[in-house]
Amino acid sequence: MLWPMTDELERNPAPGRTLLGGFLMGFANLVPGISGGTMILAVGLYGRFINTISDVSRLRLRRDSLVFLGLIALGAVVAIGSLSGLLVDLVVEHRWVMYSLFLGMTLGGAPELWKESQPRRGSVFLAMAIGFAIMAAFAFYMTGSQVGTSLGVLVVVGALAASSMILPGISGSYLLLLFGLYETVIGSLRPAAWREDWMGTLRIVAPVGIGAVLGVALLSNALRVFLERKPGIAHGLLLGLLVGSVLGLWPFQNPVHEDLARRDVRKVVVMALAENTPQAIRDQYGAEFTDARIDELRTQYAGKGAGELKAMGDALQRFDPTVRQMLSALGLFALGALITRLVGRWPQAA
Numbered sequence: 001m002l003w004p005m006t007d008e009l010e011r012n013p014a015p016g017r018t019l020l021g022g023f024l025m026g027f028a029n030l031v032p033g034i035s036g037g038t039m040i041l042a043v044g045l046y047g048r049f050i051n052t053i054s055d056v057s058r059l060r061l062r063r064d065s066l067v068f069l070g071l072i073a074l075g076a077v078v079a080i081g082s083l084s085g086l087l088v089d090l091v092v093e094h095r096w097v098m099y100s101l102f103l104g105m106t107l108g109g110a111p112e113l114w115k116e117s118q119p120r121r122g123s124v125f126l127a128m129a130i131g132f133a134i135m136a137a138f139a140f141y142m143t144g145s146q147v148g149t150s151l152g153v154l155v156v157v158g159a160l161a162a163s164s165m166i167l168p169g170i171s172g173s174y175l176l177l178l179f180g181l182y183e184t185v186i187g188s189l190r191p192a193a194w195r196e197d198w199m200g201t202l203r204i205v206a207p208v209g210i211g212a213v214l215g216v217a218l219l220s221n222a223l224r225v226f227l228e229r230k231p232g233i234a235h236g237l238l239l240g241l242l243v244g245s246v247l248g249l250w251p252f253q254n255p256v257h258e259d260l261a262r263r264d265v266r267k268v269v270v271m272a273l274a275e276n277t278p279q280a281i282r283d284q285y286g287a288e289f290t291d292a293r294i295d296e297l298r299t300q301y302a303g304k305g306a307g308e309l310k311a312m313g314d315a316l317q318r319f320d321p322t323v324r325q326m327l328s329a330l331g332l333f334a335l336g337a338l339i340t341r342l343v344g345r346w347p348q349a350a
Helices: 015-030 036-042 046-057 063-093 095-107 110-116 122-141 151-165 172-178 182-187 191-196 198-229 231-244 263-273 278-285 291-300 306-314 323-349
Strands: 253-255 316-318
Touching: 015 036, 015 063, 015 172, 036 046, 036 110, 036 323, 046 063, 046 198, 063 095, 063 182, 063 191, 095 231, 095 253, 095 323, 110 231, 122 231, 151 172, 151 182, 151 198, 172 182, 182 198, 191 198, 198 231, 263 278, 263 291, 263 306, 278 291
Parallel strands: none
Antiparallel strands: 253 316
């Protein structure tokens, strides 16, 4: 039995709608706190997506399934290729603004999951509580963890991050943020990273990609069975995961070391500490790094290794927002929720 597809739009989606779903999934996978699964759910393609991934992973290949996945993949690649650099910069430099928007976009998918959590018995509410507790544990005990970038670690992280493409509520980029790998992995997707050091970038992207493929194949089949046999409990768990995923996205926090939050500055510091000439640094990272600026960074971070600099760049501190910032955050939250809700209604209105 397949996961039920409730209408003709989901059974036979228009190509443009499928491309939109893929684009939104790619966008979501770049953003800490937004689940790709939530976006697919919002555009009404979730059932088709789960069934198709499950069939393909078991080598049940059909033309319509391959076309569907190809359109999803094309949309996702366009989003990742065009937005990865911009989103990393926005998250680093305008954290509270972007997180306020992301919170709204994430919770905008909650009503759909709540509607599907039927019948609402005690077991469903228990599943919600378990899902919420799982994400709370990630938020409060894993934030700022540094797990390294070895091959095995990157494969496992890729598999975990792939859950965002399957589970509404689980954000792959959010997990990367918790593990201290957000900028490393997402920053490696930007075209500039491939131009600067394509071998080093490939060493990051390839194992993460392998892990993602394995994670998607395993999770799609497990979730399909769970949704078939216990749909109410499954949706309750997903709802708990979604609501809990926002706990680590407190918007009013900034980097402790704003310079080191930027990847290019950290690399400049590493080069400066390795006694590279100022001109060599400027040739690679731009004219903004004057002799005086380089000397300042070298003095400020003398004796620090690359790992220490990365940890310092990931460190966050909370701040007291102004009234204007609080009102702006509420407005951005509402806007984010509205975007997700409108995306969910757009296909039916088209």
